[in-house]
Structures are given as structure tokens and as C-alpha cells.
Amino acid sequence: MLIVHFLIIYACFIIDMNIYIIKQRYCHYIKILFFFMCSLFFSQYKLVKYFREHNDNLEKNHSILNLDYKHCLPSGSIGANKYINGKFSEDKCKKALLFASKIKADYNSDDAYSKADCFYLYYWLYKEFKSNGISQHTQSFYTKLFNIVSSNNGNNICNYYKNKPISENVFKDVSNLYEMYNNLYYINNPNVPSVKSKCDCINECSAKYEINLKKCESNNNSTFCTVLEDIKNEYNNIQNLTDICNNVECKKLPCRKNDSIQLYIPRNSKSKTSIISTIIILIIPALLFIIYKVKCDFLPYNSCIRREIKRIINKCRRLKEQCNISENSEIYNNIYWNSNYNVLYSSHSIND
Incomplete structure (x- = not known):
């Protein structure tokens, strides 16, 4: 009886140990998957430098043959959506549909440019939807676009952004990086028309850099901080910054009070x-x-x-008067000392 009891206890112990090992392995695999997904997403920060070019492509409202825009009409599958209806214009819907069609035509899952296409379309939609209070529907609308333009429901196009929504914090970081890259573009291309002056672009870029640099004080190894470092280097390599603007707030990044430029004053x-x-x-x-x-x-x-x-x-x-009195006193003392010296000298002379 004791032997049976002992065997039961031993069997329970073995089972518990196996369960514990399985749990530990399971947690370990979850951690690996989590860090992999985080690194995969945060590496997307490096794609922001391509955003301006993709924005130009999206804004070019050229039609494509055989592309059916009826989905964007008020009665269409997109336009009639109760969450989107009246909050996303037909013109913007057509731009999104056209851009999704271009992504599908040139898509390569291993190409950084294709990844930047996917990321920018999601960012652009999120920004547009957020301004109308419907950002929570970005992901479903994003998926629907590729289902419309692809015959096989677009299962293999931009999969990551269909399954992983952008958080509000990441959206803000991406927006800040995009604005800094935009400012650098206008600074380096003076002939390109801009709604802002070159001085505004320079000072806005340095100010945003300083604000975002604080995020890297505790974790400067993140991809975001790496991209921020690239922006700093591009800013610091701008030639003749003071010729572009004579009231630059920061000549070199990072900007410190003692590094600020003294304003140029004409001769x-x-x-x-x-x-x-x-x-x-x-x-x-x-x-x-x-x-x-x-x-x-x-x-x-x-x-x-x-x-x-x-x-x-x-x-x-x-x-x-005090100076004169002091001077007279000194003269008198000198005369007195000299007279004593003369008397002593004379007495010695007589004795000799």
C-alpha cells in the first residue's frame, strides 16, 4: 500500500514538472515572438525617409484603365459604409484605391521600397481617418482596398499592416520623423515651392529634433533613435546654413544654448x-x-x-589733499633719514 502511495506521489510530481517545463518553454517562445514582432515593426521607422516620394505618387490623380472606382461612390461598398460615409471624400477614396493598385502591380515583399509603399498608405489612411474620428476603422479599410484591387483577395500584399495596427504613440513618432524629413527636403531644395519659409523649416526641424531627442536618453539603441541620428547628420551637413537664414536658432544638432548662432550684423x-x-x-x-x-x-x-x-x-x-599730505610726509621722512645718516657719517670721519 505504501509503495502504491509513493508511486502516485511520484507520478504527480513528474506530471507537475512536465507542465512547468511546458509553461516555461511556452513563455520563452512567446517572448521570442514578441521581440521579433517589435523589432519588425520598429524597423519600419527607417522607411519614413521614403514617405515624401510616396506622397507625391499618391497625390498624382492619374486614372488606371480597368480600375473600377464605383466602390468610392456613395452607393459603393466603401462609400456606403456607415462608419466612413460622409467622413472620407470620394476623391480621397479614389486616390487610396489607385495607390493600392500601384502597390499591387510592383509589390515585392523583400523590397524596402515596396514595404515603404505599404507603410505610407496605412499612415496616410490613419491620418485622414484620425482627423475625422474614425481611426479605429483604418485596418479594415486598408484590407478592403487590397481585396478590391487584387483578384486573389490580396492575401499576399502588405500582410503585416493588415494584421498589426499602428498605435497612437507610434503614429506620433512617425509623424514627427516625417515632418523633419519634409523640412530637410525643403531646406536642401530651395527651388521647390513651400508654404513655409526656409527659416521656418530650419528652426522647426531643429526644435522637433530637440523634443524627440529626450525619448532617446533612456533608450538610445532603438530604431527610432537611429533614424533620429540620421536626421541629425543630414541637418549638420547642410552647407552655408546662415546664408539660407540669418536668424537660425541652432547651427548644429544637438542644439545647446552655448551653440546657438549669434545673429549676423552687417558691417x-x-x-x-x-x-x-x-x-x-x-x-x-x-x-x-x-x-x-x-x-x-x-x-x-x-x-x-x-x-x-x-x-x-x-x-x-x-x-x-590727502595724497599731497601723504606725499609731503614721505618727503619729510626721507630728509630726516638722510640728515641722520649724514651726521653719523661725519662723526665717523672725525674719529678717523
Whole structure:
């Protein structure tokens, strides 16, 4: 009986150990999968530098033959959606459908440019939907676009973004990076028209960099910080920054108070400033002398100005008298010492 009881306890122990090992392995695999997914997504930050080019392609509203836009009509499968109806214009719907069709035509899952296409379309939709309070429907709409343009339901196109929604924090980070890249583009291409001045682009870029740099103080190994470092290097390599803008707030990134640029002052204004300063320095003593010497009809005898000037002059006179007394005393002491020396010398001479 004891043997049976012992065998039961041993069997339970073995089962518990196996369950524990299975749980540990399961948790380990989950951690590996989690970190893999995180690294896969956060590497997408590197794709933001391509966003401007993809935005140009999306905004080019060229039609494609055999592409059916009826889905964007108010009665279509997209336009009639109760969550989207009235909050996403027919024109923007057509742009999204057209861009999805272009992605499908050139898609290569191993190509960074294709990945950037997928990422930008999702970002653009999220931004548009967010402004209308329907960002929670971005993922389903994104999937529907590829189902429309692809004969096999688009199962193999941009899969990652169909299954992994962008969080609000990541969206903000991507927006900041995109805006900095946009500013750098306008700075490096002065002939490209922009709604902002070049000075605004420079100062906005440096200001956004400084704000986002704080996120990297505790974790500077993230992909976001790596991209931020690339932006810093591109900014610091801009030639003749002060020729582009004469009130740049930050010449080099990272910007510190002692690194800020002193504003350029033309030589003419510098020479004018020095001339004015010299004239003022010469006028003040002369003016004080005139005020003191003139029989002041406009100044009462006991006025504050007159009393103050007399006080200063009297103080100078007292100092001069003290200097004279000290000097006379020193002369007297020297004479006295010399006379004693002469007497002693004379006495020695007589004894000899």
C-alpha cells in the first residue's frame, strides 16, 4: 500500500514538472515572438525617409484603365459604409484605391521600397481617418482596398499592416520623423515651392529634433533613435546654413544654448554703432562740465544735479589733499633719514 502511495506521489510530481517545463518553454517562445514582432515593426521607422516620394505618387490623380472606382461612390461598398460615409471624400477614396493598385502591380515583399509603399498608405489612411474620428476603422479599410484591387483577395500584399495596427504613440513618432524629413527636403531644395519659409523649416526641424531627442536618453539603441541620428547628420551637413537664414536658432544638432548662432550684423550697422558710442562718450563729460559752469538760471542753486556734481568734485579735492599730505610726509621722512645718516657719517670721519 505504501509503495502504491509513493508511486502516485511520484507520478504527480513528474506530471507537475512536465507542465512547468511546458509553461516555461511556452513563455520563452512567446517572448521570442514578441521581440521579433517589435523589432519588425520598429524597423519600419527607417522607411519614413521614403514617405515624401510616396506622397507625391499618391497625390498624382492619374486614372488606371480597368480600375473600377464605383466602390468610392456613395452607393459603393466603401462609400456606403456607415462608419466612413460622409467622413472620407470620394476623391480621397479614389486616390487610396489607385495607390493600392500601384502597390499591387510592383509589390515585392523583400523590397524596402515596396514595404515603404505599404507603410505610407496605412499612415496616410490613419491620418485622414484620425482627423475625422474614425481611426479605429483604418485596418479594415486598408484590407478592403487590397481585396478590391487584387483578384486573389490580396492575401499576399502588405500582410503585416493588415494584421498589426499602428498605435497612437507610434503614429506620433512617425509623424514627427516625417515632418523633419519634409523640412530637410525643403531646406536642401530651395527651388521647390513651400508654404513655409526656409527659416521656418530650419528652426522647426531643429526644435522637433530637440523634443524627440529626450525619448532617446533612456533608450538610445532603438530604431527610432537611429533614424533620429540620421536626421541629425543630414541637418549638420547642410552647407552655408546662415546664408539660407540669418536668424537660425541652432547651427548644429544637438542644439545647446552655448551653440546657438549669434545673429549676423552687417558691417555698416556695426560701424554706426561704434560711432554713436564714441559720440556719447565724448558728449557726457562736456555736458556735465557745462551744467556745472553755467550760471544755472534753469537749475536752482540747491538742485539735486548741482549738489551731486559739487559733492563729486569736493570728494576728488579731498582725495587730492590727502595724497599731497601723504606725499609731503614721505618727503619729510626721507630728509630726516638722510640728515641722520649724514651726521653719523661725519662723526665717523672725525674719529678717523
